[in-house]
Amino acid sequence: MEYVDLAGMSPDGVDEILDNQLVGACNIEEVRELARIGHKCLHKSLRKRPSIGEVTQAILKIKQRRRAKEDTMSFADGDFSRVMSRIEDQQIELSKLGGLNGEA
Template sequence: MSSDGADEILDKKLAGVCDLEQVRSLARIAHRCLHKTPRKRPTIGEVSRAITKLNQKHLVRVESRTTMSYGSEEFSGVVSCIEVQENHNLE
């Protein structure tokens, strides 16, 4: 179990299907978004940058194996949606 409790909310079926460390990282980002004090919550820009950073780390690992999985394509799609939302909020 992770010290931040992320493992408690994860579906056990994810084990072996995806990178659990990446899922834990996403759960930590989501947890920050739920802070009781609104000004302590990250902005959508901060969330987008954190997810983009995770995606870049993931892509480096994928490229080093020279294969692309469905999961990384789905992850990229989620990041793209967040970036579109961030751009919309800036207008």
């Protein structure tokens, strides 16, 4: 497998902190998104840091995209019970997220 040199690829510096061995071992776009979230949490100005609700929403979006992709693949494999279980899990997560938004 060929490894990509990630250094210098992103203007925000996210790619510079990534280990080249992650390429091919995980979804690099998900890793980049998580690193961006973490970077925002480290902002010097407290007011510019995201709230825990915003962080939770961003992470849930990543998880939901991953699940949607997995579910699409499951439909192709005919694994409908797994898909239904995932839909139920997503409904629970969305209801929790709704509760977080109400508290903010």
